[in-house]
Amino acid sequence: MIRTLAAAALALLLAGAALANGVEDGNAGLEALNRGDYDLAVRLFTRAIAAADLNPEDREFAFVNRGRAYLGKKAYKLAAADFRQAGRMKPGDEDAQEGLRLALAGARGDAVRLPPRAPSQAQLIARWGAMGTLAGKYWLLSGGKGPQMWARYQWQEPGRLLAFDGSDRKGRPVAGQCALDAAASTIACATSYQGATSDSAVALQANGWEESLSANTAQVRQSVSRAGPDAFTVTTQTYRNGTWTTAPVLSLAAVPEETIAALKWKAHKGSPFVRFLGDLGKSLLAVTVAGAPDQGQGQDQGDPNAPPPQ
Known part of the structure; x- marks a missing residue:
């Protein structure tokens, strides 16, 4: 124990x-x-x-x-x-x-x-790779239409449980937790947004991470790559009806709390996410931290024969 x-x-x-x-x-x-x-x-x-x-x-x-x-x-x-x-x-x-x-x-x-x-606390945090740098900061997700969503990341249990909460530009809250299974070296997340909870698996990569989840009838793969000390690019691909589609690339950047306040979005009323991920392995997908699964590699976007990620 x-x-x-x-x-x-x-x-x-x-x-x-x-x-x-x-x-x-x-x-x-x-x-x-x-x-x-x-x-x-x-x-x-x-x-x-x-x-x-x-x-x-x-x-x-x-x-x-x-x-x-x-x-x-x-x-x-x-x-x-x-x-x-x-x-x-x-x-x-x-x-x-x-x-x-x-x-x-x-x-x-x-x-x-x-x-x-x-494992020491420092050793556990190191297992999160670039994802661990999210902790203790406010992050702003932006695209061609400007800021889209913000989130604050905090360790609930350093190196083991990372929580986040924030809202989109319409004031709808988003919240969740990501947990490390130290014994299996796996990370999995659960997110609550717009009244629904989605579970996802995280695969750490050399310069970021990839998150895979199922949303309604689609498979979603989100790749986050480091673009600077406190900045990432976010690429989202969706597999539906035999076709991969790629959304415009977004930017994720650490910002001061004052920047979030200056957005003047509707007041965030707190986290709707209450489930604690203690039995993570029983309810969530999990992918080994050693690398991302080989999902769709070598296939052209839109290939109707491309299989969805498992």
């Missing part, structure tokens, strides 16, 4: 909140633990545990991870004490139970294999 510290607190940390607190020490401890720097991890988790601002769930998690650091140092009695404390704070915690089993085995002189290291 892999967990992270409280998502809301991590979001504050990611946003650059200069807080010398238990959450900051806990996240630094996770980084040290994943590097195998067990001495530093013990010091940081000890400081986090002593911090007055750490909530009970995160303090229990800090005990678990300090126990893991002690396992790495082969300090099995200290590890067992931490896992027991975590078990008292959260009865039934599988991480604490497994850690205690390993600590007791090590104390008996048995060979102990440490549990696999959880």
